[in-house]
Amino acid sequence: MEVELPTDYDVIVVGTGLVECIVAAASARIGKKVLHIDRNDYYGGQWASFTLQGMEQWVADITTTKEETESIGTEKCIFGDGERVLPTCDPGRTYSNVKQKWYIEKVIKPEVATKETLPEVPCGEGEEEAVKPEHEKSEEIKVEDLNEEKVEESQVNSEAADQEGMVAETTTEELCSEKQGTLTPPVEVKEKQPWSQESMMKVSRKFNLDLAPKLLFSRGSLVELLISSNVARYAEFKCITRVLTWISCEDKGELVVVPCSRSDVFTTESLSLIEKRLLMKLLEFCHSYDKNPEQVVEFADKTFTEFLKSRRQTSNLIHFVTESIAMVDGNVPCSEGLEKTKLFLTSLGRYGTTPFLFSMYGCGELPQAFCRLCAVFEGTYVLRRPVSSIILSENNSCVGLFSEGERFKCSHLVMDAFYAPNQYISSSPDSRQKSISRGIFIVDRSILSNEKEQLTLLRFPAKENNGKPVTVIEVGFGAGVCPKDLFCVHMTCEGCDAEDDLKVVAQSLFAKDEESSSKPKLLWSLYFNQMDISNVDLKQDTPENIYFCSGPDALLDYDSAISQARTLFTRMFPEEEFLPRAPDPDEIVFDNAGAEPKQGDNFSSEESTSDKKIEAEVENKTDEEILEAVPVDSSKKEEGANPENSGIQDAGSDSL
Secondary structure, eight states, X not given: OOOOOOSEEEEEEESOSHHHHHHHHHHHHTTOOEEEEOSSSSSOGGGOEEOXXXXXXXXXXXXXXXXXXXXXXXXXXXXXXTOEEEEOOXXXXXXXXXEEEEOSOSSOOHHHHHHTSOXXXXXSTTOOOOOOXXXXXXXXXXXXXXXXXXXXXXXXXXXXXXXXXXXXXXXXXXXXXXXXXXXXXXXXXXXXXXOOXXXXXXXXXXOOEESSOOOEETTSHXXXXXXXXXXXXXXXXXXXXXXXXXXXXXXXXXXXXXXXXXXXXXXXXXXXXXXXXXXXXXXXXXXXXXXXXXXXXXXXXSBHHHHHHHTTOOHHHHHHXXXXXXXXXXXXXXXXXXXXXXXXXXXXTSSSSSSEEEETTOTTHHHHHHHXXXXXXXXXXXXXOOOOEEEEOTTSXXXXXXXXXXXXXXXXXXXXXXXXXXXXXXXXXXXXXXXXXXXXXXXXXXXXXXXXXXXXXXXXXXXXXXXXXEEXXXXXXXXXXXOXXXXXXXXXXXXSOHHHHTHHHHHHHSOOTTOOSSSOOEEEEEEEEEEOOTTSOTTTTOOTTEEXXXXXXXXXXXXXXXXXXXXXXXXXXXXXXXXXXXXXXXXXXXXXXXXXXXXXXXXXXXXXXXXXXXXXXXXXXXXXXXXXXXXXXXXXXXXXXOHHHHHHHHHHHHHO
16 A cells, blocks of 8 residues: 655655765754655665676666656646746666676586486496495595594494394495405596576575675775764675785786785785885885875875885886775876875774775665665655656746656755756766776686685776776675675776776686686676766756766775765755764663652662651551542542542552
8 A cells, every 4th residue: 555655855865876875864864854765676776786686687677778757647736836847867878888698508408417427336236326436435434533432332332243243234335345356446526516597596686786886995984984973883894805916927917916914015925025125115104194295295296106116116016006005097196196005004904904895795785774874864765656857946946856746845856867857967068978887797716716715806907908997896605795606706997888898807817718727707797888977067057956966986985975975965954964973772862761760660679768657557557448548530430430440550550
């Protein structure tokens, strides 16, 4: 049964992307009446995470041609003088070049399964049981050897049996050895059944595939916001366990672990002793470079690479610092490179051995965490409800919107920019020029095998055939993203054609078709491009009380999203605090809390003098005398109420 919604709100938020969710939570936190509405049946918008089946459905929805939303049912609504309606757009227009591909069979062929089963081993006439492989025997022996009590018991039992004259039964292995003279050679172990499309779809719910994979710096703005607002209790995180880089060697290359901490620098084998000392001195300086500004004044108009060379850094060290620590192009200004390096170094050691955190169960959990906070403070959520149009008044300010023929009023409208009417987004000349290339890959092993499962960050450097650096994030079962023994690899870079932009990196990291190597084998892939309008001025030619939110950018962290949410909230409510700390459940104070307890309200063993007097008087009176002493409301007598029962209940409630 549909619930009738109120129609007047302080803030209406359209779309459940990260920025929109933060603004909604911040507005509800200060007591504003918030309606959060989305046409999708999932949270996150462009920041969402999907199961494997959900991702296939998303691909089908995106690739289906959709017309612009019409103003459905607006003829039933009442318009004020001078009001006009602008139709909204389909947010799916942000995506292009969507290509999904399977690299495995739909169903495992029966002949493949029969080849992998263990054949029967003949043991002689009348014998049908196969001989166990030697490695299985050895494992059983090892297990029995570890249990000394079992060994002693078997020895005692066998001795007792011999004493009683009992003959032990001959085992199958002994019969075979007697009849054939020698045992059949050990049989190969049955290998794991290969993955098929059918088997992967059966565990679809174990996948959490991100549309916009990102990491959190341990001392970045999002972590600080999660802590200060107490939203961190709604999310879980895993620390990235290693940072890799790609070292090119002639036509080939290899993955190398980047030394992040002090101990890593001294234990790594990829640097010489002299390079270790030079790198340590550089990192110590960058960690507190702002305390010695005179040492960097001369590099104010120089590049970061020039600064590194002045510090006697070798080409190998420059590669490590620019590609994997600062993660910037070497030609950026020196100040930017130093700032990025310091952020990396100050985030080290706070939660793990690297500066980065990954959201458990996918990055789509973060928008939902802020939605939970908004709901706690009486925000209203409605999914699967499209917004057909927005309503503008005569003075060009937004007064509300239409959704399924119903009108909702608001003082402020926050909206995903891709829901916005065409005239607002297309008014910026460069709104469609910037694009992000993304790739999602499911593989059967890690890009760099290790004894334990690793959460990996790799920044693949720009090469001749790959004009832009590619950010690679690999996560697996431990992060709640994939079934066990599978890994999800995300690739992101700036570009126009995702498949072409990421081709070099995919060929370098993954095995080619039918290639037997240590590289991971591709099972499934998805390429797509996403519009990036994070650098576009969305206030241009826009009504003052409409606030557009850009989607994800190509950067690794969430800093730009947090900055944008804070800016929008300040424009809406300049006098209010942005996301003050939400109380824990045990800190919530109710209306009657804090009242001083009256005498006799508790069961304290210490009795007052007046209590003792009352008890003494009660002991000396009969039941009839006690009932007569209880005051009874005269109105109850007139209504026919029983004075005795009424008095007993009141007296009983006071005593309890």
